[in-house]
Amino acid sequence: MTSQDALQEIESLSEKINYHNHLYYQESRSEISDYDFDQLLNRLIELEIEFPEHKKEDSPTQRVGGTITKSFDSVTHKYRMLSLGNTYSKEELIDWDKRVAKGLETDDYEYFCELKFDGVALSLTYENGLLKRAVTRGDGVQGDDITANAKTIRTIPLRLQKDNIPAAFEVRGEAFFPKNEFNRVNQEREDIGEERLANPRNAASGTLKMQDSSIVASRKLDCYLYYLLGENLSYDSHESSIAQIEEWGFNVSPTYRRCQNIQEVLDYISDWEEKRHDLPSETDGVVIKVNNLKQQEALGFTAKSPRWAISYKYKAESASTTLESISYQVGRTGSVTPVANLKPVLLAGTTVKRASLHNANEIERLEIRIGDTVNVEKGGEIIPKITSVDFSQRDLFSVPVEYITHCPECQTELVRIEGEANHYCPNVESCPPQIQGRIEHFIQRKAMNIDSLGTETIRGLLDKGLIQNYADLYNLTFEDLNGLEFKTFSEKKGEYSLRSLREKSATNIIKAIDASRSIPFEKVLFALGIRYVGQTVAEKLATHYKNIDALADADLESLINVPEIGDRIAQSVIEFFAEEKNQLLVNQLKSAKVQFELIETEIISEGSSLSDKTFVISGVFNQFSRDELKDKIKANGGKVVSSISAKLDFLVAGDKMGPAKLEKATKLDVKIISETEFLNLLES
Structure with missing residues (x-):
């Protein structure tokens, strides 16, 4: 096949795929089978691999992902993404309408109502009809560039085909996790022993910040668009701009309505209070906007939100049921959490x-007792909360709940640390759920990434005595795992069944354990499960101390001098390494050749313009990540330090810089420079 032949076929395939995508996602119908569609897409992928010079920015293959993004660039919004004022009261909404009338000095205005979808706000920028950038809301001033991930959302057009499109414009909307897809993904995660996603909103947010866009594509997010912005646009109302983006091919929820007055707005709110549960996405309210754009301009903005729009929030759904019992769950840190077991009740569709x-x-605040009639509320979370007790229904012979005094798993007496609300089981070494929880934390993807080891398999290894802690995983052999029998529990059947590991599973587990020896130090440090040391803290400690021995020898003063490390974290680190059992664990992991030293990339010298100058970096930057900025300083002869002193030459200040550092630098008369001033310093 010649290059020209390939180009013609690529263009033909792209046209067909875009046509069928539009039919399926915009018109909810299809003319070909899924198999035939996949054949078209696979052929296009093959041609683009063979003839990469013909792969276009808006190719339909962008929908399947594959881009790996190590970090997300911070982008300043051309137009600020302000938040809306909220109200839960129809009376407050009527008061807001009066303020609108007073601000406009007329009662000649109308509203445009839209359902408020519970997702992630996005800003999409188009140039010459082509999607150029997708940015999250962030703090309203700047957000994260997630363009590669947004391209996998099939209802977001990669290229607009109409004639009347402005050279450049911005359209905003809400990316969300459709209910059916959220349930599908949770079922898949449950099947492979992974923790279920908590709720669609948080899951959508986390998905859009994933590094691998192919995983984002597999989750099949959706997006509704609801706002058009740009220079010299010729629309006089919000309604006409929405009609325009619909005509251009954007996915707009058909649930909107133009309302002549506040009473029609209230009718709209009532109409959707129950119907909204039948929609494909979660909703939590209604957005009401003054329809006329000149009137919007006249009303203007407060510091945080527009005066011409407001969000009415539906009250979280609640139901009444009976508290049948209370059980207690023990986590990996020994924290004991009480869980109310309820008489099953239907709430928000589940x-x-x-x-x-x-x-x-x-428990004390609610004054709750076994047998009580309780009110349960669900606000999008998987596990709802009890909001109150109906005391009028209480049995006269019921007794107050006495919180357990001993661990439900190992019978050790519980302790309560001063200043903390939770009770803890101090039996760290022998309490089964604590041991299992630490191992599950150690193997998770964000830590050692030992896949194929599910909860039931770990329990089986513990029951058989093959492991006692996470370091013992490196002593496992194929023979230990092949044919290993363990119990699995089915919630549907309410019973245990016997399962055994097959040869392939055993091989995969051994390979994953072996591969984890090369996991970077900062992830290993997180995997150790030191209390209060999450991913971010682990990265800061690893960067500062470079290896496990230096960290283990650090004293309190040294630790709290590390940026963003406070007394509580510092004390927890010291206590961890003071424990003999933890020292043995670390030595065992060292013997297993686990990575306990930071591997730093070699910095190539660019010059000496910053020679002998010291810098502290604080905040978020537009052109650099913090690590890139540090490398830039070092490459030009400068030195990056962690704390501000009178000897410091420069504080490079980005957005969201901590006020304490700014105040200290000002008091010590340290020169504070912006990112732009830093670049000028480099050039000079």
């Missing part, structure tokens, strides 16, 4: 059987 009671303080 059957609720459990609700978190959080801690002893919450």
Whole structure:
């Protein structure tokens, strides 16, 4: 095949695929089978691999992902993405309408109502009809560039085909996790032993920040668009701009309505209060906007939100049911959490059987008793919460709940740390759920990434005595795993069954354990499970101390001098390494050749313009990540330090810089420079 032949076929395939995509996602119909569609797409992928010079920015193959993004650039919004004022009261909404009338000095205005979808706000920039950039809301001033991930959302057009499109414009909307897809993904995660996603909104947010866009594509997010912005646009109302973006091919929820007055707005709110549960996405309210754009301009903005728009929030749904019992769950840190077991009740489309009671303080606050009639509320979370007790229904012979005094798993007496609400089981070495929890934390993807080891398999290894802690995983052999029998519990059947590991699974586990030896130090440090040391803290400690021995020898003063490390974290690190059992664990992992030293990339010298100058970096930057900025300083002869002193030459200040550092630098008369001034310094 010649290059010209390939180009013609690529263009033909792209046209067909875009046509069928539009039919399926915009018109909810299809003319070909899924198999035939996949054949077209696979052929296009093959041609683009063979003839990469013909792969276009808006190719339909962008929908399947594959881009790996190590970090997301911060982008300043051309137009600020302000938040809306909220109200839960129809009376407050009427008061807001009066303020609109007063601000406009007329009652000749109308509203445009849209359902408020519970997702992630996005800004999409188009130039010459082509999607150039997708940015999250962030803090309203700047957000993260997630263009590669946004391209996998099939309802977001990669190229607009109409004639009347402005050279450049911005359209905003809400990316969300459709209910059916959220349930599908959770079922898949459950099947492979992974923790379920908590709720669609948080899951959508986390998905859009994933590094691998092919995973984003597999989750099949969706997006509704609701706002058009740009220079010299010729629309006089919000309604006409929405009609325009619909005509251009954007996915607009058909649930909007133009309302002549506040009473029609209230009718709209009532109409959708129940119907919204039948929609494909979660909704939590209604957005009301003054329709006329000149009137919007006249009303203007407060510091945080527009005066011409407001969000009415539906109250979280609640139901009444009976508290049948309270059980207690023990986490990997020994924290004991009480869980209310409820008489099953239908709430927001799902059957609720459990609700978190959080801690002893919450039980006392609610004055809850077994057998009580309780009100349960669900606000998008998987586990709902009990909001109140109906005391009028209480049995006269019921007794107050006495919080357990001993661990439900190992019978060790519980302790309560001063200043904390939770009770803890101090039996760190022998309490089964604590041991299992630490191992599950150690193997997770964000830590050692030992896949194929599910909860039931770990329990089987513990029951058989093959492991006692996470370091023992490196002593496992194929023979230990092949044919290993363990119990699995089916919630549907309410019973245990016996399962055994097959040869392929055993091989995969051994390979994954072996591969984890090369996991970077900062992830290993997170995997150790030191209390209060999450991913970000682990990265800061690894960067500062370079290896495990230096960290283990650090004292309190040294630790709290590390940026963003406070007394609580510092004390927890010291206590961890002071424990003999933890020292043995670390030595065992060292013997297993786990990575306990930071591997730093070699910095190539660019010059000496910053020679002998010291810098502290604080905040978020437009052109550099913090690590890139540090490397730039070092490459030009400068030195990056972690704390501000009178000897410091420069504080490079980005957005969201901590006020304490700014105040200290000002007091010590340290020169504070912006990112632009830093670049000028480099050039000079």
